[in-house]
Amino acid sequence: MDGLRFFRTFLAVARHGSFSEAAQHVGLTQAAVSFQMRTLETELARKLFDRSGRIARLNAEGRELVPEVEALLGAYDRIRQPRARQGELAGSVTIGALVSCMHTLLRVTSRLKQEHPALDIRIQHGQSHGLAARVMAGDIDAAFVVESNHLSPALRWSPMYAEALVVLTHAQAGGTCAAEVLALNPYLRFDPTQRTGALAEKVLRELGLNIEPFMELNSIGELTSLIEQGVGATLVPRLRDGGWLGNPRLRVLPLPHPVEAPARHIGMVERNDHARRAITDVIRERCAQAWRESPPN
Missing domain, CATH: 3.40.190.290 (D-Maltodextrin-Binding Protein; domain 2)
Known part of the structure; x- marks a missing residue:
């Protein structure tokens, strides 16, 4: 599955803008990222980057490839999800949240995991701008954050309170x-x-x-x-x-x-199209209901 790993690294470079930034997000050295990208260019028989000294940026062909790679990896991730019986949720999802949202989010996800034993939910905390950037980069699947005036059109915003x-x-x-x-x-x-x-x-x-x-x-x-x-x-x-x-x-x-x-304004942000939408939909709806039904304390 080297090709898939290389494609994930390629998307990280596309989203973060440089080999060095991508390396930090995929857990590789910058040299390893560079090697993977050269190998990918060889396998695809096309140049994907304009290289100037130590700087490499996506060229026109590289930019055209991004949506195709996103679709390919999205389809692969959906195939990899465990098959759940009707009415059940299964698979892994990572949700980010502000610390102030954690109490309700942990209560909701803990109950969901009890109801759906095949469901693996990982929770990470952070600040709004960092969490939204991680959602955009595909590092996490969704996040509860403060509304921003600069939300990317590639992201979906669902207001909570x-x-x-x-x-x-x-x-x-x-x-x-x-x-x-x-x-x-x-x-x-x-x-x-x-x-x-x-x-x-x-x-x-x-x-x-x-x-x-x-x-x-x-x-x-x-x-x-x-x-x-x-x-x-x-x-x-x-x-x-x-x-x-x-x-x-x-x-x-x-x-x-x-x-x-x-x-x-607090809400949930997620990419418009991602492989774990069925799970994040339920988490969003359960959290919204919990906040509607419980008074501020």
């Missing part, structure tokens, strides 16, 4: 309203280069607050942990499964009128 921004602080922190709490306590800023952080910066501007951040982090979990210890206040999405309502160390304040609380 929204999380409005709120002020989060310690229960004993000074201040009575959201703006006062932010002004009186050390400000813990969510990374403004990420979509969630950019929304928080927009809120600060609308509140007329020019606050020097005490610390900057890119994890809502880490921000929450610091606030539980009495360190400052922050602007973050009101996590649906955050467990904040029953936490005596936390205080959650809505944004004041007339400031409209922006929200981040």
